[in-house]
Amino acid sequence: MSENQIPAVSRTEFGKGAARRTRRAGMVPAVLYGHGTDPVHLSLPAHELQLALRVANAVLEITVDGGKSQLALAKQVQRHPVRPYIEHVDLVIVRKGEKVTVEVPLLIVGDHPADRRVSMDQQSVSLAVEATHIPAHIEISVAGMEIGDTITAADLVLPQGASYTGEPDDLILSMALAQEQSTVPDLGEEGAADEGEAEASDESGDEA
Numbered sequence: 001m002s003e004n005q006i007p008a009v010s011r012t013e014f015g016k017g018a019a020r021r022t023r024r025a026g027m028v029p030a031v032l033y034g035h036g037t038d039p040v041h042l043s044l045p046a047h048e049l050q051l052a053l054r055v056a057n058a059v060l061e062i063t064v065d066g067g068k069s070q071l072a073l074a075k076q077v078q079r080h081p082v083r084p085y086i087e088h089v090d091l092v093i094v095r096k097g098e099k100v101t102v103e104v105p106l107l108i109v110g111d112h113p114a115d116r117r118v119s120m121d122q123q124s125v126s127l128a129v130e131a132t133h134i135p136a137h138i139e140i141s142v143a144g145m146e147i148g149d150t151i152t153a154a155d156l157v158l159p160q161g162a163s164y165t166g167e168p169d170d171l172i173l174s175m176a177l178a179q180e181q182s183t184v185p186d187l188g189e190e191g192a193a194d195e196g197e198a199e200a201s202d203e204s205g206d207e208a
Contacts, residue, residue, distance in 0.1 A: 004052035005061045005069070011041040019088070028086050032062065032072055034093035040064065049086060053077055057102045057134045062091065073100060073131060094131035101128050101165060104135055106172070110143030117178045118142055121171045125153065129162040145175040
C-alpha cells in the first residue's frame with residue numbers, strides 16, 4: 001500500500017484555460033468522487049503528487065482546504081505524452097476495510113538456464129483487495145521450472161484477503177525453449193569451396 005498525505009484546494013475555474021493556469025501555478029487539476037457524493041474539483045501540488053504516484057495503485061490521504069482528510073485511490077492518471085508531468089487525475093473515495101478491484105503488476109524472480117525463456121501471458125493481474133492493503137506487485141518465482149511448465153492464477157501467492165477476479169486456470173506464464181540465435185547452417189571451409197566450384201561450373205555452362 002502507498003498512503004500519502006496530500007493537501008488540496010477547491011477548484012472553481014474549469015476548462016482548458018483554467019487547467020493551464022492551474023498547471024503553471026505548480027498544481028494538478030483533479031476530481032474526487034465516489035460513495036454517492038457529488039464530484040469535488042480540486043487542485044493538488046504537482047511535486048507531491050508526482051512522488052506519490054510513482055507507485056501503482058497509490059492511496060492518497062487528501063485534505064481539502066485544511067478540513068477533514070479523505071482516503072482516495074488514484075483511479076485514472078492522465079500524463080503528458082511528451083513532457084514528464086501529470087495533466088489530470090481522477091480520485092475515487094475509499095474506506096478502510098473496503099475492497100476495490102485493481103490491476104497489480106507481476107514481478108518475475110528467480111533464475112533459469114540460458115536455453116529457456118519466460119513467456120508472459122499477463123503482465124498484471126486483476127485483484128479484489130482491501131483499499132488500504134494493495135500490494136505494490138505480485139512475485140512469481142520461475143526458479144526450477146522446466147520447459148513446458150506453466151503457472152496459472154491458482155498458483156499465485158496472494159496477500160491475505162486478496163482474491164483473483166478471473167478464473168483459477170487462467171494462464172499467467174510458461175517456460176519455453178529459447179530461440180536459437182541462428183538457423184543458417186555453417187557450411188565450413190569445405191562447404192564454401194564446394195559452393196564456389198558449383199557457381200564457377202554454372203557460369204562456364206552459361207558462357208558456352
